[in-house]
Amino acid sequence: MKTLGTLLILAMCLISLHLNAQEQPELTVKDSIVKSSWIFTVGTNFVDDSGDEFGSLFDIEDSWNSVPYPSRISIGRYLKNGIGLEAIATYNKYKEGKVVDNQVVTEDIDYLGLDFKLSYDLNMILGETGFFDPYVGVGAGYTDANNQGRGTYNAILGFRTWFSEHWGLDFSSTGKWTMNTENSSNHIQHAVGVAYRFATEKGLSRKGEEKKALLDEIEKEQQRIQDSIAAQQRADEEARLLAERLQREKEAAELAAAEKAKRDAQEARRAKIRSDIESLGNVFFSLNSSYLTRKDKQVLDQLAQILKDNPSLIIKIEGHTDSRGSDHYNQWLSERRAKRTWDYIISKSISEDKVLNEGFGESKLKNECDDNTPCSEEKHSKNRRSEFVIQALD
Missing domain, CATH: 2.40.160.20 (Porin)
Known part of the structure; x- marks a missing residue:
């Protein structure tokens, strides 16, 4: 079948060459x-x-x-x-x-x-x-x-x-x-x-229009021959493309499986990092205090190690207070708590561009203990904290 198609193409090419070799009129000025x-x-x-x-x-x-x-x-x-x-x-x-x-x-x-x-x-x-x-x-x-x-x-x-x-x-x-x-x-x-x-x-003049009509007829015949050649070439090309497509689909399936496995591994790594940070919990402060306890520093040491182990990880330290005290004072105190936490992390040889810090005052309470709600000291203490929020993780 392939040999027959090749012979057909050869015959069409010979006819096309013969037509082209004949003297044909051309449109001129x-x-x-x-x-x-x-x-x-x-x-x-x-x-x-x-x-x-x-x-x-x-x-x-x-x-x-x-x-x-x-x-x-x-x-x-x-x-x-x-x-x-x-x-x-x-x-x-x-x-x-x-x-x-x-x-x-x-x-x-x-x-x-x-x-x-x-x-x-x-x-x-x-x-x-x-x-x-x-x-x-x-x-x-x-x-x-x-x-x-x-x-x-x-x-x-x-x-x-x-x-x-x-x-x-x-x-x-x-x-x-x-x-x-x-x-x-x-x-x-x-x-x-x-x-x-x-x-x-x-x-075009009248003679020019007659010449153009003749040229159009010649062009149509040449186009018919070219279309026949192209049809046979397309049939051969489609067979070749089908084989190539099947091969590409096979390779694509293998590549997709490898990519999925890679993505799954990366997502599992990210999930573990998030889980490790979440398991650290928060750093909690005494009333009106921004000082870190030995226990707090142990938590921050673990956080610093996580940052060292994961170069693409960027976090933000968010400082908070309870609702007692003025808004202005609480904003200042939350910023001080975030800065103290940030200073300690940086002191562990962590690059400054990997750790951000921001204070939020009493604007993000963890419970109902606002200015109009009496609460126990235990409930208020839940709001005096530094939180670790992931900003970027590749």
């Missing part, structure tokens, strides 16, 4: 185009307002007007669906001696225009034509020409040619039909300018 962008242009414009501009389109010498500096700017937003919205501002000057409205003007006259254009990218119909980007459009605007202001209906035909993703040239001709037919004439405005394209969003 030429397969992507700008789908949407902002376009800013700066250029110049030429106005033909001769009165017969639609009959003599190229009567440049007598009818076309221009200025020798940039006279046109525009900004527009162009969308993925081919629609473009653009605002255009132009300046020009009717020159003395040119024909305007079928008359020769006798002085220079300013021309001002502000237009808004709705355009459509013809590449959406023709298909991507590389660097050539033709468009048509309609619009409206306001023109002050020949000392006459008028609204206009506009029709535009133009194209852009791009040298890079961002830079190109824009050529257009706009027919402007006046809204005021009595006092003003129609005219044509030609324009050429440098175009800068920014905030671009790119996508």
